[in-house]
Amino acid sequence: xxxxxxxxxxxxxxxxxxxxxxxxxxxxxxxxxxxxxxxxxxxxxxxxxxxxxxxxxxxxxxxxxxxxxxxxxxxxxxxxxxxxxxxxxxxxxxxxxxxxxxxxxxxxxxxxxxxxxxxxxxxxxxxxxxxxxxxxxxxxxxxxxxxxxxxxxxxxxxxxxxxxxxxxxxxxxxxxxxxxxxxxxxxxxxxxxxxxxxxxxxxxxxxxxxxxxxxxxxxxxxxxxxxxxxxxxxxxxxxxxxxxxxxxxxxxxxxxxxxxxxxxxxxxxxxxxxxxxxxxxx
Numbered sequence: 270x271x272x273x274x275x276x277x278x279x280x281x282x283x284x285x286x287x288x289x290x291x292x293x294x295x296x297x298x299x300x301x302x303x304x305x306x307x308x309x310x311x312x313x314x315x316x317x318x319x320x321x322x323x324x325x326x327x328x329x330x331x332x333x334x335x336x337x338x339x340x341x342x343x344x345x346x347x348x349x350x351x352x353x354x355x356x357x358x359x360x361x362x363x364x365x366x367x368x369x370x371x372x373x374x375x376x377x378x379x380x381x382x383x384x385x386x387x388x389x390x391x392x393x394x395x396x397x398x399x400x401x402x403x404x405x406x407x408x409x410x411x412x413x414x415x416x417x418x419x420x421x422x423x424x425x426x427x428x429x430x431x432x433x434x435x436x437x438x439x440x441x442x443x444x445x446x447x448x449x450x451x452x453x454x455x456x457x458x459x460x461x462x463x464x465x466x467x468x469x470x471x472x473x474x475x476x477x478x479x480x481x482x483x484x485x486x487x488x489x490x491x492x493x494x495x496x497x498x499x500x501x502x503x504x505x506x507x508x509x510x511x512x513x514x515x516x517x518x519x520x521x522x523x524x525x526x527x528x529x530x531x532x533x534x535x536x537x538x539x540x541x542x543x544x545x546x547x548x549x550x551x
Contacts, residue, residue: 272333280366290317291385315442323435347488371460386469410483
């Protein structure tokens with residue numbers, strides 16, 4: 270139960286600080302009577318999400334693994350690194366945590382309409398289409414989930430895994446924010462969309478489905494790249510023949526040793542000569 274609660278708290282922290290940084294940046298420049306610079310917002314949001322992932326990983330990674338993302342959990346399920354029961358528990362808590370984080374952010378900022386929800390068309394800085402948004406989210410999630418699966422594969426990598434995962438999240442957001450606001454995480458998208466409503470709610474399915482598709486592709490590539498190469502029929506036949514020869518030699522050596530152990534010793538024949546015959550005088 271602790272790991273489910275950890276996923277809930279971790280996802281709430283991610284949404285609160287990540288989406289909150291975008292809202293705070295917009296409020297700051299509005300108060301100064303200036304337009305919102307895309308470059309500044311992109312970097313601030315990207316580093317906020319990356320640092321939040323890093324902080325949560327070192328805070329509770331040893332409890333739940335710090336998935337805080339249904340796409341990551343799906344990748345772990347496909348690669349057989351978590352059970353179906355845990356997967357269902359994780360994604361329920363992750364979505365609930367995303368909603369809780371967005372709700373807390375809404376209370377803090379006084380119910381502003383924008384909660385940094387994802388979007389395309391008029392909601393995108395570049396005005397991209399739905400299909401372009403899907404493609405971008407699939408690619409970004411593929412990269413992020415691939416890095417997560419590899420970085421957490423070995424126990425000895427745990428000390429640096431959080432840093433690698435956090436920086437990868439930052440990288441994906443630096444690219445993705447101007448296009449879609451960057452999701453890479455269905456739980457991060459659903460919470461703000463539910464509370465923000467309007468177009469964000471009608472478009473949110475894209476930012477739930479596309480990251481999950483990216484996770485499936487990442488898991489498939491992970492399994493493919495780490496699968497033991499199959500030997501050809503000829504190579505297998507050669508190996509079998511060599512093994513048979515070794516076994517034959519071993520059996521022959523064992524038979525020889527057994528024969529030496531059971532072979533009876535030849536009795537010695539005593540030849541005493543004429544002088545040793547009884548009753549004969551010398």
